[in-house]
Ligand code: IDP
C-alpha cells in the first residue's frame with residue numbers, strides 16, 4: 584500500500600483561539616495517522632514558497648500579515664486518500680459559507696479584516712504536500 588501524506592498548518596488564528604487540539608482531534612478521529620508535528624513561525628521567505636501560486640495576487644500582503652501574526656502548528660498526517668479526506672474535513676476557503684460540520688464552517692468566521700482567517704491549511708495534491716513538508720520540517724528532519 585502506498586500511503587499518501589498531507590501537510591497541515593493550524594494557522595495563527597487557530598493557535599491563538601486555542602483550537603489546536605480540536606483541529607487535530609477531528610483529523611485523528613477520522614482515522615488518519617499523525618506522523619510528525621511542530622510549532623513554527625512563518626517568515627515572508629517561507630510563505631513565498633508555500634504560497635508560490637498566490638504571490639502575485641493583490642491580496643497576498645494580507646496573507647503574509649495573517650500568517651506571521653503569531654505561532655502556528657505544522658503537522659504531517661498519513662493515510663489512503665488523506666489529502667482528499669482532510670480537505671473535505673477543512674471545508675471551503677471562505678469560512679462564512681464553509682459547510683457546517685467542517686473545521687472552517689464550525690470554527691471560523693469573517694472578522695472584518697482583509698485576510699481570510701480560516702484556521703487550517705491543507706495541501707492540495709501529493710506534489711505540493713511533499714514540497715510543503717520539506718519546507719516546514721526541513722530543520723526538524725535535519726536534526727534527526
Ligand atoms: P485553500 O486554503 O482553501 O486551499 P487557496 O485558494 O489556496 O485556499 O488560498 C490560500 C489561502 O489564502 C486561503 O486559505 C486564505 O487564507 C487566503 N486567501 C484566499 N483567497 C483570499 C482572498 O481573496 N483574500 C484574502 N485572503 C485570501
Ligand code: MG
Pocket residue numbers: 707
Ligand atoms: Mg490552497
